[in-house]
Amino acid sequence: MHDADGGCCGHTHAQGPRHIYIYSPSSAVRDKPAFKRGIARLKAQGHEVEVDADALAVHTRFAGDDATRLAAIHRAAASGADVALISRGGYGLGRLLPQIDYAAVAKAVERGTEFVGFSDFTAFQCALLARTGARSWAGPVLTADFGAADGPDDIMLDCFEDLLSGHGEGSGWRMNKEAPGADGAPAVPEIYVQDATLWGGNLAMLASLVGTPYLPDVDGGILFLEDVGEHPFRVERMLTQLLYAGVLAKQKAVVLGQFTEYKLATHDKGFKLQSVVNWLRTQIQAPVLTNLPFGHVDTKVLLPMGAKVSLSVEGRDALIYWGHTH
């Protein structure tokens, strides 16, 4: 672990250069300087960076029309790269779900290509897991993370290099300080869960898949969630959908990441994100963890979506551990 607030656990190790394929399945890349900085940064790390022919395509708000973005996904799957990294999220993957060749993607994963991204990418990751059981990684994108103007976040970089070397073993973090419950019990009890499927991502994308063939049916899983620009009442509404659909009752733990860039209103009169967390704890048996370093923030760990992991909580310290994945 790199610091008290969160980080990756892994062995130190040497590694050779890796082949990274950059493609754009969602919104059009608008910040070209960030795109270039991201590529330069990956190259400076010693990696071979291959950029998809349509990575900078534009069709209204999308990175090319549906056929273009679909073909880009399939080229990423055929690339033989070590990592297929999206340029950015935004919106657009949801439109493509019925047309994606999931078997081809799963085969690429089997051959060693790790698909990495988050936000809108959650739709792809969920559908891939639902359709094939193949693993992907919730993690950074090219522009906002590697291309950040003030340089990529150190913890994110370490986690990414751990992934590339196959030596990542887990992520630990410190949860929010919360008042104990009415019975004096801690907000999050000490727990130890083994062999649970880790899954999740962006809450809005995940909720938008409920009732469709693209939501994985994960039993006894550990569900992690994050979102951006969603008022707590909307977060609650989305959690309510997962609750009423029976998704939450099947999980061994719900792990809340970062919920950012929303604005409370004066008429909220005390209703806030913590209200939603407190409410959620009255609705499900499973513990609800907080403050996972993942979401629309710089410091994000990488998480193996669809992998078996163990989870432990001791006081405010939480650890998701998957051992070697290679």
Add this chain to the structure above:
Amino acid sequence: MHDADGGCCGHTHAQGPRHIYIYSPSSAVRDKPAFKRGIARLKAQGHEVEVDADALAVHTRFAGDDATRLAAIHRAAASGADVALISRGGYGLGRLLPQIDYAAVAKAVERGTEFVGFSDFTAFQCALLARTGARSWAGPVLTADFGAADGPDDIMLDCFEDLLSGHGEGSGWRMNKEAPGADGAPAVPEIYVQDATLWGGNLAMLASLVGTPYLPDVDGGILFLEDVGEHPFRVERMLTQLLYAGVLAKQKAVVLGQFTEYKLATHDKGFKLQSVVNWLRTQIQAPVLTNLPFGHVDTKVLLPMGAKVSLSVEGRDALIYWGHTH
């Protein structure tokens, strides 16, 4: 019909005063002057207005805590009123869905109480229809509609009085002017549908019920949708959920109401609500109608949620007709 842009069809008629019960199942009433104006207006129409004891309750952003709002719903059902009218929408009904005594509400409907509202109320209406088949009305609320500062909208008032007298028979309106398709065919073909279940309401609420026990399983229905403050890409994402869940394929028509108060961004580069309408038409066989006078706008017709209706389209003129409902 009252004018070229939309209105109710009904017989002229005399009617006695009606008993209207006002209650607050969702957000707290903030605009008290509008609340008072609305009540005064209904009384001026000759109606007896009964105000629930907790209609002005406040608990953070809600009109009282969950138990308070739940009790208010059940008091409305026990009131014996002709109409149970919500003070306003907002947010809060979704939290209550598992605890509502739907049989009691359905019994009230059978005894002649019409439940009226929209927006957040869609959750209640969907759940009631799913659980009991009981009808309710998509229509106005007290504060924003009857309590509007410049007076209630005439068409809304007429439709409401038609409901009270039991003489409403349908609603007609003029659809948007749209370019014909590539084959020269009109955007909305001439159609005539009979004996179809009318249902729908607020798209965000409806989409949030997909995969839960509270979404009615309507086959061969006519689905009407409206929303406020949702960017077209979010509207598309919600429609995508209904599409992938198989809801849209089961409808004989999708009727789009008013989608208002969203902001396009420069990076949308031509992606707009019409793009979503065009896309939707490539995804389903059923016709997609536009411009139903219903939504977060002053001029709204009343629509019998869960009733059998007929629908006709001729050129830009559309008509939903249910004949007498009493």
